[in-house]
Amino acid sequence: MSKTLQLPKIIEDALLQANPSTSRRNFLKSSGALILSVGVNSIPGGKVLAQTTDSGPYTDPDFLQLDTWIVIHPDNTASFFVGKTDGGQGTGTAFRQMMCDELDIAYDKTNLVMGSTDTTPDQGGSGGSDGVERDGWPMRRVAAEARRVLLGLASDYLEIPITELVVSNAIITSNNDPSKIVTYAELIGGRTFNVSLTGENVNATSGVANVKPVSDLNVIGQSIQRYDIPAKVDGSLIWAVDVKLPGMVHARNVRPPLVGATLRSIDESSVADTPGLIRVVSRGNYVAVVCEREEQAISAARQLQVDWAAPSEAPFPASDDLFDYMRSATIAANSASDITGDPDSALEAAEHLIEAEYEVPYQGHTAIGPAHALADPSDGQMTIYSNDIKSYGLRRGVAKFLGIAKEQVRVIYMDGPQVYGRTAADDAGFEAAFLAHELGRPVRVQWMRDEETAWDTKGPAYTFKLRGGLDRQGKLVALEYAARAADYNHLGYNQADTVLIAQLMGIRPSEPAKGRSVTPSIKYAIANQRMTADIVSLPLIWGTPLRTGNLRDPNGPQVTFAFESFIDELAAVASADPVQFRLDLLTSSDEDDLLRRARSIATLNAAAESFGWETRPSPNPQISEPGSPFVTGRGLGYTFRNGTVVALIAEVEVNRTTGHIWVKRLVCGHDCGLVINPAGLSHTVECGILHGLSRALWEEVQFDTKKIKSVDWVSHPSLRHSDIPETIEIVQVNGDPNPDRPDLPHYGAGEASHKPVIAAVANAIYDATGVRLRRPPFRKERVLAAIHAQT
Amino acid sequence: MTIVTLRVNGASHEVDIDPATPLLYVLRNDLELRGPRFGCGLGQCGVCTIIVDGAAVRSCTIPASQVSGEITTLEGLSTNGMLDPLQQAWIDEQVPQCGYCQNGQIMTAKALLNQNPNPTDIEIRTGMEGALCRCMTYYRIQAAIKRVVQGAVVSATPETDQGADV
Numbered sequence: 001m002s003k004t005l006q007l008p009k010i011i012e013d014a015l016l017q018a019n020p021s022t023s024r025r026n027f028l029k030s031s032g033a034l035i036l037s038v039g040v041n042s043i044p045g046g047k048v049l050a051q052t053t054d055s056g057p058y059t060d061p062d063f064l065q066l067d068t069w070i071v072i073h074p075d076n077t078a079s080f081f082v083g084k085t086d087g088g089q090g091t092g093t094a095f096r097q098m099m100c101d102e103l104d105i106a107y108d109k110t111n112l113v114m115g116s117t118d119t120t121p122d123q124g125g126s127g128g129s130d131g132v133e134r135d136g137w138p139m140r141r142v143a144a145e146a147r148r149v150l151l152g153l154a155s156d157y158l159e160i161p162i163t164e165l166v167v168s169n170a171i172i173t174s175n176n177d178p179s180k181i182v183t184y185a186e187l188i189g190g191r192t193f194n195v196s197l198t199g200e201n202v203n204a205t206s207g208v209a210n211v212k213p214v215s216d217l218n219v220i221g222q223s224i225q226r227y228d229i230p231a232k233v234d235g236s237l238i239w240a241v242d243v244k245l246p247g248m249v250h251a252r253n254v255r256p257p258l259v260g261a262t263l264r265s266i267d268e269s270s271v272a273d274t275p276g277l278i279r280v281v282s283r284g285n286y287v288a289v290v291c292e293r294e295e296q297a298i299s300a301a302r303q304l305q306v307d308w309a310a311p312s313e314a315p316f317p318a319s320d321d322l323f324d325y326m327r328s329a330t331i332a333a334n335s336a337s338d339i340t341g342d343p344d345s346a347l348e349a350a351e352h353l354i355e356a357e358y359e360v361p362y363q364g365h366t367a368i369g370p371a372h373a374l375a376d377p378s379d380g381q382m383t384i385y386s387n388d389i390k391s392y393g394l395r396r397g398v399a400k401f402l403g404i405a406k407e408q409v410r411v412i413y414m415d416g417p418q419v420y421g422r423t424a425a426d427d428a429g430f431e432a433a434f435l436a437h438e439l440g441r442p443v444r445v446q447w448m449r450d451e452e453t454a455w456d457t458k459g460p461a462y463t464f465k466l467r468g469g470l471d472r473q474g475k476l477v478a479l480e481y482a483a484r485a486a487d488y489n490h491l492g493y494n495q496a497d498t499v500l501i502a503q504l505m506g507i508r509p510s511e512p513a514k515g516r517s518v519t520p521s522i523k524y525a526i527a528n529q530r531m532t533a534d535i536v537s538l539p540l541i542w543g544t545p546l547r548t549g550n551l552r553d554p555n556g557p558q559v560t561f562a563f564e565s566f567i568d569e570l571a572a573v574a575s576a577d578p579v580q581f582r583l584d585l586l587t588s589s590d591e592d593d594l595l596r597r598a599r600s601i602a603t604l605n606a607a608a609e610s611f612g613w614e615t616r617p618s619p620n621p622q623i624s625e626p627g628s629p630f631v632t633g634r635g636l637g638y639t640f641r642n643g644t645v646v647a648l649i650a651e652v653e654v655n656r657t658t659g660h661i662w663v664k665r666l667v668c669g670h671d672c673g674l675v676i677n678p679a680g681l682s683h684t685v686e687c688g689i690l691h692g693l694s695r696a697l698w699e700e701v702q703f704d705t706k707k708i709k710s711v712d713w714v715s716h717p718s719l720r721h722s723d724i725p726e727t728i729e730i731v732q733v734n735g736d737p738n739p740d741r742p743d744l745p746h747y748g749a750g751e752a753s754h755k756p757v758i759a760a761v762a763n764a765i766y767d768a769t770g771v772r773l774r775r776p777p778f779r780k781e782r783v784l785a786a787i788h789a790q791t
Numbered sequence: 792m793t794i795v796t797l798r799v800n801g802a803s804h805e806v807d808i809d810p811a812t813p814l815l816y817v818l819r820n821d822l823e824l825r826g827p828r829f830g831c832g833l834g835q836c837g838v839c840t841i842i843v844d845g846a847a848v849r850s851c852t853i854p855a856s857q858v859s860g861e862i863t864t865l866e867g868l869s870t871n872g873m874l875d876p877l878q879q880a881w882i883d884e885q886v887p888q889c890g891y892c893q894n895g896q897i898m899t900a901k902a903l904l905n906q907n908p909n910p911t912d913i914e915i916r917t918g919m920e921g922a923l924c925r926c927m928t929y930y931r932i933q934a935a936i937k938r939v940v941q942g943a944v945v946s947a948t949p950e951t952d953q954g955a956d957v
């Protein structure tokens with residue numbers, strides 16, 4: 001009935017279509033001293049996928065060998081191998097641009113292989129928006145080193161000193177005699193460099209060559225279209241969800257219906273007549289069904305009768321009671337406690353004392369495509385096809401979990417739905433591997449919608465209490481910030497003792513990770529301040545769907561919401577313009593290594609200018625036209641993340657009758673140093689902002705004391721087409737005090753722009769209405785209640 | 792099991808399945824199409840959208856045996872090697888981030904333009920409302936649709952790569 005096509009065949013076919021004459025696999029097979037033991041094939045759409053018939057063991061590619069990073073082919077093209085992944089932010093294109101520039105080869109003569117554990121050096125996969133900021137440097141350095149080595153070879157070959165050689169587009173010529181010419185391919189195509197690199201760790205990897213000064217970079221700075229997009233729109237891309245292997249079967253999980261329930265028994269007769277049933281697998285509280293076909297597994301998982309014993313204690317308070325619970329909970333751990341000056345006396349002496357409390361609920365990743373993975377136990381090895389951004393960690397974690405050598409495990413990284421941090425892609429990878437190990441055949445797992453929304457990791461809920469003191473001139477003289485995060489037992493990536501399957505099986509680390517609670521990242525000069533950040537725990541620590549994990553800047557949106565809202569409240573009491581109030585605070589005399597103070601001022605000014613910001617205090621004195629329920633306002637949120645500075649201005653329209661909020665216009669000043677691909681950067685920043693807008697307007701995990709109630713797109717709404725602003729402007733700023741400096745760094749992007757959105761929207765709502773919203777999401781019922789409470 | 796006949800992208804296929812099987816799994820697992828994907832299985836997100844006789848249908852909730860019309864999937868949008876103007880506009884506007892939802896976005900837009908070749912901005916927003924994107928590419932999606940409506944798209948053959956065939 002169903003014809004099963006092997007992935008290798010699909011890829012071989014695609015390769016033949018793409019280019020019948022060359023094959024990386026053949027190259028690698030035929031070239032003698034190979035560092036890479038696998039083939040790499042190109043598939044339509046330019047996505048390159050590592051694929052091998054190798055049966056292991058899978059040794060780690062050696063990052064201290066140039067050949068691990070760069071291969072020059074006989075047709076004078078090149079392949080780059082990097083240990084990163086690209087969730088669709090265009091980092092793959094950016095990496096390729098950086099390496100092309102240093103190697104001096106045209107972009108369209110190269111391709112890039114990412115994140116497959118037996119093919120690419122372990123750069124840790126992705127996370128933290130640090131791909132360009134940190135991992136781009138070893139990529140640039142190794143490409144520069146390859147260029148240096150090639151120039152040396154050319155010098156010998158042409159018998160011309162290196163100083164008289166010029167290189168362009170992978171062709172080296174003599175300065176003086178254009179007839180003296182040699183290509184990279186002629187020098188080394190199809191052969192290995194055999195050049196060792198140095199570096200204590202992969203981030204420090206370097207050759208002898210220096211990277212180019214900014215003024216010599218040509219490919220960097222171009223808005224080259226992303227190579228991965230065509231195959232994503234014509235349907236040709238092979239995603240991790242698409243891989244099919246001979247003998248592959250389908251699994252679905254059966255989760256405890258009540259959080260904290262214990263499995264008593266399974267009535268297997270309840271699925272005995274399910275067509276295609278292969279096995280019901282259970283261990284501890286982990287239960288799954290495995291069937292021949294996908295729809296059979298879905299039905300069987302629904303049909304399976306499991307007797308669960310309800311927990312004796314509620315696992316958590318209901319979401320409506322969460323913040324009261326958090327405020328009165330015993331502190332589980334302290335994360336930060338910093339005092340500058342004498343905040344108590346300064347607050348006492350202040351002319352105006354302002355206090356406010358803020359709350360942010362749990363918010364989830366809720367990927368558009370539920371978590372999935374395919375694991376293949378053929379040949380006594382374990383190959384996992386996954387979109388997990390930390391493929392290397394998944395490999396190590398699975399090896400540990402299954403008790404096998406890591407050389408027996410490899411992870412083939414493929415595209416998948418968005419992964420902004422520690423998602424359930426980790427959990428699904430372990431589940432597929434466990435089931436494949438149990439059954440001895442390839443098993444594909446995908447979570448269902450309710451599972452994804454309820455059980456995926458969450459960004460921690462927060463409560464905040466802030467106090468500020470202004471002097472007679474409206475200057476901020478003292479500030480007190482106290483945060484509490486419900487982040488106890490924050491999950492790391494791919495840990496064999498904390499992934500969901502381990503927790504449900506009863507496997508525990510010796511103690512839970514204490515999690516994090518964070519103070520704001522600011523450059524404001526405040527003479528007297530106290531900043532504390534504590535962590536509280538919910539009653540149930542293990543096997544709970546309220547598991548926290550990194551979600552696109554794990555604490556930034558929450559903390560920036562509270563802090564930048566409070567700064568706005570202070571500005572309003574001081575009757576100061578919100579931009580000017582912040583600029584006046586950016587007066588600290590100690591500048592940091594990243595020059596953030598100077599760059600913050602430049603970025604704030606650029607955003608205000610592009611917006612056409614009118615200097616005045618909030619709220620907006622304009623009143624709506626008679627009879628119209630609509631009022632508008634503008635709000636600012638400023639932040640930085642690592643080296644990147646963001647100033648976001650939102651213009652909102654509030655319907656005072658319904659409470660509906662529409663963010664009409666967004667202007668974002670953004671300084672991330674040297675920009676690799678301006679269009680790609682703008683798109684990623686834009687999407688990061690809109691993701692923040694979704695968290696500002698819609699997202700909240702709701703639960704009662706027994707289970708999560710947010711289980712689909714109705715009970716857990718997300719931003720939609722109708723919410724989208726009329727205009728979004730990304731203003732790229734280079735606010736470096738020496739903007740032309742030859743070593744201008746490239747900082748990260750993506751997470752930074754996600755941080756200030758909730759604050760900017762709240763501040764704009766205040767400007768429009770005079771009503772201060774101190775808890776997202778700003779759904780219309782909450783906005784309306786706040787408007788009514790004011791009048 | 793029952794033999795069900797499906798007409799997909801111009802070809803006829805017979806599959807032997809439980810007639811209640813949602814069309815999505817038949818398209819993906821029996822016909823090995825990759826455009827429609829699983830997002831919710833509840834008809835809420837649009838990721839599985841296909842076009843049946845010109846109109847958008849969510850393949851995750853409709854039993855395969857109930858579909859008698861001509862099915863078009865994302866793979867079937869390009870004709871004679873030419874991308875559909877919507878697909879070209881998606882490339883011109885560099886719409887996708889991860890891309891997982893984009894089947895639903897493109898197919899929903901296609902059905903919208905089938906019914907209303909000249910939608911206003913408001914009609915684009917309302918027509919696309921049920922197609923969710925968690926990477927939040929909505930602004931670019933709307934720009935791409937407007938490009939097509941304004942006739943500002945020149946279709947090219949499907950671009951396989953801007954990189955080398957190596």
Ligand code: FES
Pocket residue numbers: 828829830831832833834835836837838839840849850851852
């Ligand atoms: S998967 Fe069909 S609508 Fe979501």
Ligand code: FES
Pocket residue numbers: 088368417418887888889890891892893923924925926927928
């Ligand atoms: S592009 Fe990732 S969900 Fe839409």
